[in-house]
Amino acid sequence: MTAVAPDTRGQRAGVDVDVDAIVIGAGFSGVYMLHRLRNMLGLSVRVLETGDGVGGTWYWNRYPGARCDSESYVYCYMFDKELWQQWEYSERYPEQDEIRAYIEHVAERFDLYRDIQFNTRVTAATFDEANGTWTVSTQNGDRLTARFVIAAVGTLSVSNTPKFPGIGSFAGETYHTGCWPHRPVHFVGKRVAVIGTGASAIQAIPRIAQEASELTVFQRTAGYTLPANHGPVPEVVKRARKADYEGIKRRISESAAGFELSFLEKGAAESTQEEVNAELKTRYNQGGFGIWLGGYLDQFFTQDANAKIRKFLEDRIRERVNDPATAELLVPKGYPFGVKRVPLESHYYETFNLPHVHLVDVKSNPIAAITPTGLRLSDGTDYEFDTIVYATGFDALTAPFTNIDFRGRGGRRLEEKWAEGPRTYLGLMSAGFPNLFTITGPQSPSVLSNMTVSIEQHVELVSRIIADMADRGADTVEATREAEDAWVAHNQEVAEATLFPTAATWYMGANIPGKPRVFLPNLDFVGPYRAKCDEIVNNGYEGFVFDATITQEVVA
Template sequence: MDAVIIGAGFSGLYMLHKLRNEMGLRARVFETGEGVGGTWYWNRYPGARSDSDSYVYGFTFDRDLWESWDWSERYPESHEIRAYLEHVAERFDLYRDITFGTRVVSATFDEDAGSWTVTTDHGETVTATYVISAVGALSVANTPSFPGLEDFAGPTFHTGHWPHDGVDFAGTSVGMIGSGASAVQAVPLIAAQARELTVFQRTANYVVPANNGPVDPEVREARRQDWAGIRARIQRSNFGFELYMQEKGAADVSDEEREALLEDFWERGGFHIWLGAYADIFFSTEANDLVRRFLDRKIREKVHDPETAELLVPKDHPFGAKRNPLDSGYFETFNEPHVHLVDVRTNPIAAITPGGLRLSDGAEYAFDALVLATGFDAMTGPIDRIDLRGRDGRSLREKWAEGPRTYLGLMSHGFPNLFLITGPQSPSVLSNMPVSIEQHVDYIGRIIADLRARGAAVIEPTKEAEDAWCAYNQEIANATLFPTAATWYMGANIPGKPRVFLPNLDFVGPYRAKCDQIAANGWEGFAIDGESTPAGEHVYTWAVAG
């Protein structure tokens, strides 16, 4: 094959279309699941839905595709996203080159042949010039190693690997470990079924209203007609949304002005209050505290019991340093008499027992079913599962032992012709993912087309460009409040994982412009068949979109 693509979510489907349908190359996709969808194939827990507005949570590369699909709500549910991706696969005749139920276990670069040998868990071997990781950032579920977990007598479910035929909790007592985004979405719906629900919370999260519901038909039609405008705006934006930071900071306006804007954005719902409000909350503790006071008050207003409310008010991280979940009745659910919240930060889980769990102080809780809402080994986890070996047989897992090392989050030195779609050290999870995915797929297509036009065999970053990118990535992160929070952005949810900032803070529009300039300047920072162009200073200059 010309290319092997690993994964059949948003990234893999568009990459296959780009290489095969647009460029005429021979490409094959391997997908672990039995259908398309990527993370949405597995995440089917109650309430699972995107936190991006539906009109921008899709592809924009094809106007007819854009105009042919109608989303039913502001934020699409998991099943609707899967239906959309199935529609894409059918529309562009992608199924015939996707092998389902198959996991890539290894890929090894042959320096003499200038190609990769890819092996699957079925023992199949494929040789390809290019290997493209489309494994996603949130596709490896994190199951903490609680003592006794295997001894629990009832059924155990992980939100990241939910049974495809659903779960009926009617009349049962349910214990849920975790309080992140999947828990926020699932708690109200599980509580509506269960006889009793106990949530074991280690970290309280800032949760803002989704304000979900059907989109006004006139608004939907206006967006349908504005394909070119929306596409251009989200590509130039900071986060892949039509959201723009205020000119003044939270600390630069009066209390009355700040309160009015925050109240307006709270009512609008979505990420307005995070990505459309005050930029100084990402840099200044003083500014962040001003917004936190507003959010803390909102939590206390929603939750009737003062002790429960205080447990739900975050104390250990700035607002915005975590991707804040969207709320559809989460806080209010704790007003129900059969729903309980248990703090396991000060009193950790000691063990899972056959009938429930035991805390460090000896307190025991009994339940019939256990739900693990414990998140993912994000960004590097899905790549680490594959034994990738580059020049001299060196393992990528070994190279990344102290944290990911990439150039642009796209490639890694010593691993020629291996591309990472929205990999670590790219904007990726700090953006509306389909926008960043399209940009990376288009860029990879552009690189491969140029290599073929030159008659060149291989491309990889130079060590100097990669070292500088890694240092730059951490430098700009350290100028913000992001590293002050123990989040999966920092790898902090996985024991033993290096504490480095995993995404990139160049933001969508400026990062795109930087990539375009790199290409225009002869692929700065890359070596093509051993010939390289040093990366210019502009590559390591930080800016935000206007």
């Protein structure tokens, strides 16, 4: 695609608009979307961002130990070879501040800041059927019109705090890992509670333990983890990677999850426990996702195969935790390995060997209330703290989109349409909402992949659709009801063939009371999903309608 003059407002739509496209969010998705639409297609674009800086997830998540679980050489944009060659993270897994610095560098490098409006929360967006445009409203009272709206709002951007009785009564300091203060937080000499043991807690707990005089972790469900084996990357490895840009880019785009990992040909079910142990030990010592996303594929489909993986990992926990009772609490129970998010950890289990760190099971004895001095369990046990850290996760995948009052054809709200679960085509569009794109939305690989790979694929697909609309002379594009129905059904069928639905996870919406229990991401894997999207485009955009007038009956 070649750049054209950027002053194209309203030319194709036949009506005046403020900008051609409004992008909601200035994380990895929004920053790249702005570059593609403005610098490559020549459109006028405005990015609206709630925070006062770029970064998205990495702007908000500043808790102690916040770090990416994807290796640094693939947790970055691959669209520009020179950018990829020149930027270098300091270690194997980039920390939050480095990732934020990287996105800031990209925004400066491609002159993006001038079209990003910070401190602006989008509250609503309404489609005008008469002229095929969107009106976007903000909390500041602004109203902007555009032909296209791209929701680059992220998948884990709406934090979840359980509604404990008395939650506002605590007199000490409270924090949520998903919305950490942009100032130093100190725990020296303090009695600290951490509620939750998910991905953010697993990173934060070892760091908080280094400062706190006493740390008590309240765990509802133990999770499987894998060692990160974090540290500097050897120079010889760096040089080899720099020389293989094209190969790395191709392999991660064709892979299962956006990494240079591939599953073993022989399954765990047809291997002995000893063979499985030997295979997994190598990957365990290497660190990273090699056991989860580069081990045995049949672990996702059969309990027999999965049990062998669990046996290996559970033995590692018992080896690393000194107290047998604590170790048993940390051993996951009641669900298969790999169907919950598998975080990477650094010294997590060893932290519970420290005398001032305590683990409390709140599955058998739930938290009954937050009190002015701490919290109380159901059996009446009271704990006193100076600080409470809520590491209680997010209302994932759907809430970032439904928290905005999107209204499509006939004034129908997206939240209403998704009341029983998301309804999308490719996780990219929803029928009845023309020219609205959801980057890495529900029912796309998104959170089951290296996000930067999936983000680039979606952003490039959206920019291709918009460019092809110009060639067609089209004003609107949207998914058909039939294509959407088929994709929703396909998404669930693929998930139900696996062990994923057997666990109560945020992949299933199970962490949010009242949220429909449907599988939210897509399990086709990154490479096959990309190939499917390419096939759809090459076949004349199967499942999409350009310039269509779709009746209320079709989208009801």
